[in-house]
Amino acid sequence: xxxxxxxxxxxxxxxxxxxxxxxxxxxxxxxxxxxxxxxxxxxxxxxxxxxxxxxxxxxxxxxxxxxxxxxxxxxxxxxxxxxxxxxxxxxxxxxxxxxxxxxxxxxxxxxxxxxxxxxxxxxxxxxxxxxxxxxxxxxxxxxxxxxxxxxxxxxxxxxxxxxxxxxxxxxxxxxxxxxxxxxxxxxxxxxxxxxxxxxxxxxxxxxxxxxxxxxxxxxxxxxxxxxxxxxxxxxxxxxxxxxxxxxxxxxxxxxxxxxxxxxxxxxxxxxxxxxxxxxxxxxxxxxxxxxxxxxxxxxxxxxxxxxxxxxxxxxxxxxxxxxxxxxxxxxxxxxxxxxxxxxxxxxxxxxxxxxxxxxxxxxxxxxxxxxxxxxxxxxxxxxxxxxxxxxxxxxxxxxxxxxxxxxxxxxxxxxxxxxxxxxxxxxxxxxxxxxxxxxxxxxxxxxxxxxxxxxxxxxxxxxxxxxxxxxxxxxxxxxxxxxxxxxxxxxxxxxxxxxxxxxxx
Numbered sequence: 080x081x082x083x084x085x086x087x088x089x090x091x092x093x094x095x096x097x098x099x100x101x102x103x104x105x106x107x108x109x110x111x112x113x114x115x116x117x118x119x120x121x122x123x124x125x126x127x128x129x130x131x132x133x134x135x136x137x138x139x140x141x142x143x144x145x146x147x148x149x150x151x152x153x154x155x156x157x158x159x160x161x162x163x164x165x166x167x168x169x170x171x172x173x174x175x176x177x178x179x180x181x182x183x184x185x186x187x188x189x190x191x192x193x194x195x196x197x198x199x200x201x202x203x204x205x206x207x208x209x210x211x212x213x214x215x216x217x218x219x220x221x222x223x224x225x226x227x228x229x230x231x232x233x234x235x236x237x238x239x240x241x242x243x244x245x246x247x248x249x250x251x252x253x254x255x256x257x258x259x260x261x262x263x264x265x266x267x268x269x270x271x272x273x274x275x276x277x278x279x280x281x282x283x284x285x286x287x288x289x290x291x292x293x294x295x296x297x298x299x300x301x302x303x304x305x306x307x308x309x310x311x312x313x314x315x316x317x318x319x320x321x322x323x324x325x326x327x328x329x330x331x332x333x334x335x336x337x338x339x340x341x342x343x344x345x346x347x348x349x350x351x352x353x354x355x356x357x358x359x360x361x362x363x364x365x366x367x368x369x370x371x372x373x374x375x376x377x378x379x380x381x382x383x384x385x386x387x388x389x390x391x392x393x394x395x396x397x398x399x400x401x402x403x404x405x406x407x408x409x410x411x412x413x414x415x416x417x418x419x420x421x422x423x424x425x426x427x428x429x430x431x432x433x434x435x436x437x438x439x440x441x442x443x444x445x446x447x448x449x450x451x452x453x454x455x456x457x458x459x460x461x462x463x464x465x466x467x468x469x470x471x472x473x474x475x476x477x478x479x480x481x482x483x484x485x486x487x488x489x490x491x492x493x494x495x496x497x498x499x500x501x502x503x504x505x506x507x508x509x510x511x512x513x514x515x516x517x518x519x520x521x522x523x524x525x526x527x528x529x530x531x532x533x534x535x536x537x538x539x540x541x542x543x544x545x546x547x548x549x550x551x552x553x554x555x556x557x558x559x560x561x562x563x564x565x566x567x568x569x570x571x572x573x574x575x576x577x578x579x580x581x582x583x584x
Contacts, residue, residue: 109418109424109460110500110501111461111463111500112497114170114494118491120172121153121161121172121493122155122158122159122491126155126491129157130157131156135154135186135470136156136471136488137152137153137205137237137238138151138154138189138488138493139151139154139190139191139473140543140544140545141200141202141545143200143202143217144219144221148165148166148168149477150162152202153488154185154204154542155186156186157185159182159184161173162176168479170495173221175221177222177223178215178223180222183223184213185207185210186204186205187206187207187234187235187541189205189542189543190202190542191543191546192249192515192516192543193515193516194214194248194251195284199217199219200217201215201216201217202223203215203240204238205237206235207234208233208273211227211228211232212227212228212231212238212253213225214228214286228251228253228286230274231276233257233273234257235254235273236255236303237253237302237303237304237540237541238251238252238253239253239538239543240252240518240538241307241519242316242515242519244340245316245565247514247515248280249516249518250277250279251276251278251286252275252276252307253275253276254275254303254304254320255273255274255299256301256302256323257271257272257301268327270301270327270328274299275293275299275302275320276288279340293334294334294342296344297320297322297344300329301324301329302320302321302323303323304321304540304541305319305321306318306319306321306536306538307519308536309370310333310370310388310389311388311389314567315336315565316519316565317333317335318334318336319331319332319350320333320334322356323355323356324355325356326353326355330352330354331354331356333348333351345389347390348390348391349390354376354379355376355377356375357375357377357540358374358410358412358428358539358540359372359412361536362425363385364382364414364425364453365384365452369385369387369388371385371391372391373414375409375410375412375540377409378407382394382395384398399454400425400446402427402429402444402456402458403456403458407429408441410540411473411539411540412425412426412427413472413473416448416483416505416550416551419503419504419549419553421529421552422551424448425448426446426463427472428443428471428472428487428489430490431468442458442464442465443463444456445457445458463485465489465492465494468489468490469488469489470490471486471489471541472486472540473539473545474537474544474549475544476547481503481506482499482502484497503577505549505550506550506560506576506580507549507580508560508582509546509580510562510583513564513568517546519535519565521533523560523561526555526558527553527555527556529553550575552577557575557576558574559573559574562583
């Protein structure tokens with residue numbers, strides 16, 4: 080086992096450098112201000128009337144032009160997708176962003192990652208039935224060159240960038256659905272999806288689509304997304320599969336990795352919910368260092384609390400993770416420590432299924448994480464109540480002030496929730512290896528008397544959060560951090576001050 084001890088962490092070389100930490104603030108409540116891009120600003124007034132309700136949009140958060148600021152790629156199911164360039168904290172539609180010299184592709188979902196290991200962020204776009212999923216190779220300046228993934232002309236709800244084989248290179252995972260499930264086939268159990276795929280990059284640079292990596296019993300489920308996680312704590316990437324129409328078709332499933340990227344269905348995990356599953360997120364509100372799972376559903380939500388490796392029990396009601404308003408359909412969710420007090424908040428997108436069938440009580444929900452692991456609904460207090468058509472929740476520090484922002488999107492809009500609370504910035508942690516972006520790494524943090532855990536797994540429903548972790552100090556003056564890579568090697572950094580931006584190799 081290789082262990083790297085960093086007595087002084089490597090400082091980020093970007094355009095903003097860390098300075099001496101400010102005095103401790105009296106910690107205020109979570110405070111947000113929003114900027115919204117409308118249908119017209121994203122792509123035209125016709126988007127709303129033409130939008131198929133159970134599709135996207137997708138949002139990938141990444142520094143696409145290499146200037147040190149996080150940009151946004153927004154996959155749109157109607158018309159060309161759009162990119163928003165970040166000019167030192169100011170976001171605007173990026174007119175020069177292009178695919179093969181023309182418009183960006185239509186898409187349902189998006190993910191970012193350095194797939195060719197050349198130092199910049201590439202994109203993967205999940206496409207509608209009849210069109211191939213695409214890898215967009217980044218050639219600089221907002222220009223991309225497209226490559227089709229093989230056997231990918233089905234309905235792809237989510238795409239994920241992961242390293243399932245443990246070789247340090249990033250693979251691509253796609254979740255298959257159908258355009259409109261046939262109700263009679265659902266009731267009879269005959270409805271199948273378009274197929275779940277694991278694409279592994281070969282030494283020759285091709286994409287292999289090895290059928291059988293996903294077990295046949297769940298390969299054609301109506302899958303909305305996966306949560307990549309190390310469920311059994313053996314270092315490799317397992318998958319939590321979130322499926323729609325569970326009572327009639329295929330339940331949610333935990334897929335355990337054999338270490339080479341071949342999966343089997345776990346028995347007795349307590350997580351195989353029979354629900355109309357939509358999205359899910361991993362965090363650790365209970366503080367035991369094992370991932371908990373928040374799973375969204377139709378008219379219900381679920382908090383699967385870890386009961387040991389690869390084992391969970393339901394705890395949404397006990398931990399206060401149910402919304403105050405009567406629930407409708409919940410979609411994407413993300414854990415993030417917004418106020419940097421070391422306890423994670425939980426943001427959840429709610430929305431109608433089809434634009435022509437509006438329902439009441441579809442406001443998005445924001446829960447504040449409390450020291451006892453429970454949650455308090457602070458949606459009204461923060462104004463986090465975009466109404467009606469939510470789908471996506473992603474995370475990234477867009478203004479580089481050490482306080483992460485929330486990015487939400489729905490039919491058809493994009494909103495950035497600027498984090499403006501009166502609390503100290505945290506440590507922004509980036510990882511460089513041995514896996515690209517440090518994906519799959521476990522991060523254990525000591526803040527005074529408090530210890531907590533995060534994971535570098537930025538996949539979200541329909542999208543990708545930034546490849547950064549935002550680590551809060553709470554009342555501590557400095558942090559100690561230990562990063563454990565999937566291969567068991569480790570790196571450490573000590574005495575990290577508030578506002579530091581570091582990269583661990």
